[in-house]
Amino acid sequence: MTSHSRDTPQFYLTAPSACPYLPGQEERKVFTHLVGRRARDLNEILTQGGFRRSQTIAYRPACESCRACISVRVVVADFAPSASQRRILQRNADLVGAPEPNRPVSEQYALFRRYLDARHGDGGMVDMTVLDYAMMIEDSHVDTHLVAYRRRGPDTAINGRGVGPTVALCLTDVLSDGLSMVYSFYDPTEAHRSLGTLMILDHIRRARDLGLPYLYLGYWVEGSRKMDYKAKFTPQERLMGPGWQRVE
Numbered sequence: 001m002t003s004h005s006r007d008t009p010q011f012y013l014t015a016p017s018a019c020p021y022l023p024g025q026e027e028r029k030v031f032t033h034l035v036g037r038r039a040r041d042l043n044e045i046l047t048q049g050g051f052r053r054s055q056t057i058a059y060r061p062a063c064e065s066c067r068a069c070i071s072v073r074v075v076v077a078d079f080a081p082s083a084s085q086r087r088i089l090q091r092n093a094d095l096v097g098a099p100e101p102n103r104p105v106s107e108q109y110a111l112f113r114r115y116l117d118a119r120h121g122d123g124g125m126v127d128m129t130v131l132d133y134a135m136m137i138e139d140s141h142v143d144t145h146l147v148a149y150r151r152r153g154p155d156t157a158i159n160g161r162g163v164g165p166t167v168a169l170c171l172t173d174v175l176s177d178g179l180s181m182v183y184s185f186y187d188p189t190e191a192h193r194s195l196g197t198l199m200i201l202d203h204i205r206r207a208r209d210l211g212l213p214y215l216y217l218g219y220w221v222e223g224s225r226k227m228d229y230k231a232k233f234t235p236q237e238r239l240m241g242p243g244w245q246r247v248e
Contacts, residue, residue, distance in 0.1 A: 012030070
């Protein structure tokens with residue numbers, strides 16, 4: 001019987017299942033576990049190769065008849081917000097995002113549940129319990145943290161933190177060449193703020209401030225309304241057959 005070190009990645013292939021993005025298509029994924037002392041380095045290599053992280057799993061599509069899922073990353077140094085994106089920044093000038101340790105609390109889960117019920121009631125995460133949520137947030141062997149968005153308070157200019165309830169939250173991995181937005185959610189009653197776009201714009205700024213060249217957004221799927229928004233952040237690079245290719 002052959003044994004393998006926890007530091008040696010083993011890759012597995014899922015069975016076919018219905019595609020959540022394109023009707024009539026089936027999806028399969030190749031995945032591996034991010035555990036052990038090499039998890040951080042492996043997460044870097046795999047993210048740069050088009051994988052995404054979910055808890056201690058790194059995965060990417062491996063569909064037999066479809067290549068619609070394309071990894072995208074924003075070129076931070078050359079990004080300039082559009083007129084509509086500048087309006088979103090102005091609309092949310094009363095909010096501030098601040099990094100927090102990746103520790104789950106009940107307020108976060110309540111916000112997460114409201115978001116899922118309002119926006120993704122038929123999605124694969126709708127049955128997640130508080131324990132599942134806690135594992136998503138804190139079960140990690142890589143460099144990750146939360147960015148919590150709250151309203152500005154009297155001391156925000158001094159400590160950089162907001163006050164009151166969390167309006168939006170993003171779980172973010174820190175890589176040597178960029179930030180990777182693993183999962184984000186927000187208060188559905190604040191839909192007029194376009195908080196999803198705000199978090200991306202704020203993370204582009206954070207990556208720039210850290211001197212990191214990219215913001216990884218996961219998969220863009222042409223023809224999927226759920227993924228259309230990712231094409232609005234340009235210039236970006238898309239992972240094609242020959243490698244990362246710039247799109248203006």
